[in-house]
Amino acid sequence: MTPVACKTTGDKQMSLKTPLGQVRGLGSARSGTHHWWMQRVTAVALVPLTLWFIYSMVGHAGAGHGEMARWLASPFNAIMMVLLIGATFHHLQLGLQVVVEDYIHSEAAKVAVMLVVKLASVALAVAAVFAVLKVAFTA
Amino acid sequence: MTTENRPLSPHLQIYRWQWTMAYSILHRATGIALGVGTLLLVWWLVALATGPAAFESAQAVIGSFLGRLFLFGWTFALFYHLANGIRHLVWDTGHGFDLDVAQKTGHAVPIAAGALTLLTWILGYFAI
Structure with missing residues (x-):
C-alpha cells in the first residue's frame, strides 16, 4: 500500500485523500x-x-x-x-x-x-x- | 505493551436492564439461531437434489411436531432479525437514536415479528 500523501504545514494537515480513502486498510485487521x-x-x-x-x-x-x-x-x-x-x-x-x-x-x-x-x-x-x-x- | 490498566466495559450484571439492550441481545441471539437454521435449509436442498426418497424423509422430519416447533421458532427469529436489521439500517443513516424513539422502534420489532410469524403460519396452513 502506498503511504498517505500528506504534507504538514504548521498545524494544518493537507491530504489529497478523501476521509474514506484515509481509513481504508486501517484497523487491527487492516481491512478498514x-x-x-x-x-x-x-x-x-x-x-x-x-x-x-x-x-x-x-x-x-x-x-x-x-x-x-x-x-x-x-x-x-x-x-x-x-x-x-x-x-x-x-x-x-x-x-x-x-x-x-x-x-x-x-x-x-x-x-x-x-x-x-x-x-x-x-x-x-x-x-x-x-x-x-x-x-x-x-x- | 501494557494493557492491564485499560478501562473495562461493565459486565451484564452491572448494567441496569433496559429494553433496547434486551432487543440488541435478542438480535444477536436470533442471528446465531438462524445460522443453525441454515443447516436445515442446506439439508433440505441437498435432499431435494438427491431424490424423492431423501426428500420425503427430510419432509417427514421437518413436518413432525418437533420439526414444526423449531420451524416456528426460526420463523420468528427470521422476522425478528429482519425487522431489527431494518432498524439497524435506519440507524446507519443517522436517524432514530433519540432514547424514546429507539425504545419505541425496539418495541415495534417483537410485535411486528410476532404478528408476521402468526400470519405466515396461518397462511401456511391454508396453503396445504
Missing part, C-alpha cells in the same frame, strides 16, 4: 470499513430475498418432491435461491466472526473457531448452490 460495509450490503440484499423465500415456502408448505423440484427448476426461482444462499452465508460468516471476536479470548480457540465458521460457511454455501443447480438442470 470493509467488514462493516459488506455486512450492510448483504443485509440490504437479504431484505427482498428473505421475503421472497418466506412467501415461496408458505406457498409450497407440505409440497412433494416433484412439485418442489419443478418450482426450483424455474430460472427465476433457481437464481433467487442461489442469490439467497450467497447473501445468507456471506452475512452469516461476517456476523459469527464478530460473535467469536467478542466472546472467545484465547487466541488458539479463537483461530480454531474462526476457521470452522469460515470454512463451514463456504462448504455449506457450495453444497446448497450445487443442490439448487442440480435440481435446476435435471428436474
Whole structure:
C-alpha cells in the first residue's frame, strides 16, 4: 500500500485523500470499513430475498418432491435461491466472526473457531448452490 | 505493551436492564439461531437434489411436531432479525437514536415479528 500523501504545514494537515480513502486498510485487521460495509450490503440484499423465500415456502408448505423440484427448476426461482444462499452465508460468516471476536479470548480457540465458521460457511454455501443447480438442470 | 490498566466495559450484571439492550441481545441471539437454521435449509436442498426418497424423509422430519416447533421458532427469529436489521439500517443513516424513539422502534420489532410469524403460519396452513 502506498503511504498517505500528506504534507504538514504548521498545524494544518493537507491530504489529497478523501476521509474514506484515509481509513481504508486501517484497523487491527487492516481491512478498514470493509467488514462493516459488506455486512450492510448483504443485509440490504437479504431484505427482498428473505421475503421472497418466506412467501415461496408458505406457498409450497407440505409440497412433494416433484412439485418442489419443478418450482426450483424455474430460472427465476433457481437464481433467487442461489442469490439467497450467497447473501445468507456471506452475512452469516461476517456476523459469527464478530460473535467469536467478542466472546472467545484465547487466541488458539479463537483461530480454531474462526476457521470452522469460515470454512463451514463456504462448504455449506457450495453444497446448497450445487443442490439448487442440480435440481435446476435435471428436474 | 501494557494493557492491564485499560478501562473495562461493565459486565451484564452491572448494567441496569433496559429494553433496547434486551432487543440488541435478542438480535444477536436470533442471528446465531438462524445460522443453525441454515443447516436445515442446506439439508433440505441437498435432499431435494438427491431424490424423492431423501426428500420425503427430510419432509417427514421437518413436518413432525418437533420439526414444526423449531420451524416456528426460526420463523420468528427470521422476522425478528429482519425487522431489527431494518432498524439497524435506519440507524446507519443517522436517524432514530433519540432514547424514546429507539425504545419505541425496539418495541415495534417483537410485535411486528410476532404478528408476521402468526400470519405466515396461518397462511401456511391454508396453503396445504
